[in-house]
Amino acid sequence: MLNTAAARRARELGTLVGLALLVILLSLLTPHFLSVSNLLNVMEQTSINAVIAVGMTFVILSGGIDLSVGSVLALAGVVLASALRAGATMPLSIPAGVGAGAVCGLVNGLLITRGRLPAFIATLGMMSIARGAALVFTEGRPVSGFESSFRTISTGRVLGLPAPILITAAIYVVGYLLLTRTRFGRYVYAIGGNEEATRLSGVAAGFHKTVVYVLSGVTAGLAAVLLTARLNSAQPIAGINYELDAIAATVIGGTSLSGGVGTLHGTLIGALIMGVLRNGLNLLGTSSFFQQIVIGIVIITAVLVDSMLKPAPK
């Protein structure tokens, strides 16, 4: 029987090996996969899901779930785009959009901690409310027509690297430090492991849980900035099903849906596995119908490996 720490390390390594195998396989199957431009392309495409998955990882680690992130992304996007179009500067518009995400997250957090709603229900409600708000706010129409400098968030390059990749990397560094180097990070694991025990040991579990959902709203808002710059337009119907992609990346990355176990770098690898898989299947000319089957198999395989590694219940 493996002890838990060793099992966890093995699982992390396993995800990385899975990604490596996938990369090797695709390099053999198509000559177009292993080129610098395509690898940058994959990372750029992965950035939006990867950023949402940062917040999702915190939420799932704390034993919760956030189904609202796709809709929150749409709402944050249209707030940001409307501010830009109204002539507000970027340093004003971006916090407005991300702030809209944070407010949605705060409401989620308060409903869960103060209202004692299950996270599934609170965020399911928010999923509908934020989507509706985005549609009402825009009358259903996409918002576009910004100053050209905004697009540099998507098209800009620093040292040859596309800006979205660098922004995503920065968000991961901040998230990683927050999770591994702060008391807040330790509490997130503790709450996910055993909320009652954490509370009894004098930790303000409710407060920290609320912060976790605010964080998820913020990362959804940041993803909205990336998506809006990428498309040069914000759609109120953007981000449908993005919550499922973010949950999938988190779970493939080894975070347990029951909370308390998982890492942020695992999530990044999980997001990359999904991105590489979609990219490779596109390059191979696989139909979108078939792609969905493959993604499903990968999610199930990852969790299957998890449950095989877990020590058998006594």
Add this chain to the structure above:
Amino acid sequence: MTLRRFAGLLLLAVVAAACGARESSEAGGASGGGSSKPRVALVLKTLNSPFFIDMERGAKEAAQRLGMDLTVQAAEREVDVDKQMQIIENLIQTGIKVLVVTPSGSKEIAPAIAKANAAGIRVIVVDTRVDPKSAAESGAKVETYVGSDNYEGGRIAGKYLVEATSGKATVAVLEGIPGHETGDQRLRGFKDAVKDAKGIRIVASQTANWERDQGFTVFQNMLEAHPEIDAVFSCNDMMALGAVEAIAARGKTGKIRVVGYDAVEDARKAIRDGAILASVAQFPSEMGRVAIESADKLLKGQPVPAEQLVRIDLVTKDQPSGAAAPAAGGGGAAGAPPASPSAASGGTR
């Protein structure tokens, strides 16, 4: 334990390999890169709608005839603009020469087209135009637009509804996704055609997002609010078919006149059965054919007109194959000459 872990990962790899190999052999080595045929990609909004399946068929036939290596891809959902952009980015990596795309969003497509342009790929858009302002902002350049004149189609539908109701009707409209050029044009054409008929009253106009199930619920709610509704114009057939179900559920079949758009197979059947009065027919397979022929011309260095309009028709019970209106190839914004429902039939299909 470790053994089982690797077994699991191996399964993942084998599955990916199996599907990759299977699909690329099906596509006739489309991704092989060894072929000397010119490589062209067709990116559709989706492949789960008969309209786009028809378009794919027309494009594939033309590609085969012209000796072209055609790859067809689509996102799972019609409105997923970012997924469509990802598909285009990925196809750029495979060294295609011409990209034919039906934009999922007329504004959001512009950055993706600009990326293709930057890679030296010529771009043809089909069915939905690129918003000129967005194109200018992103620096996207399109060689030609292939599609039908949606404004004219909406007008034909409106004129027909006025005739069929003798200019007296209480009308509900099912709109497409707001801000989407195709639906907006149809709606504008329809409204312009009925605005002079004093007896035509539009009492409700809402989107059902192009979808059949939403067409059902939205129209059901409209009927609840306005039981006097006796005519419907739907910006596509899927929503119209949803409305037909809602009408049947109310036991009002035949009492409410429905005019749809696209003349998809199910709608043609509903027209034969009398559940739908008429539908504006587009010819997606012809759009696919014209687009691929244009790609061929571009590859050969021949000029193509900036706009190529494919004919539109009105399908009714009396004219199940539609009254042919000739295509106005390379026409300006004025588009195809109006196809009157009484024009001589000209053997469509």
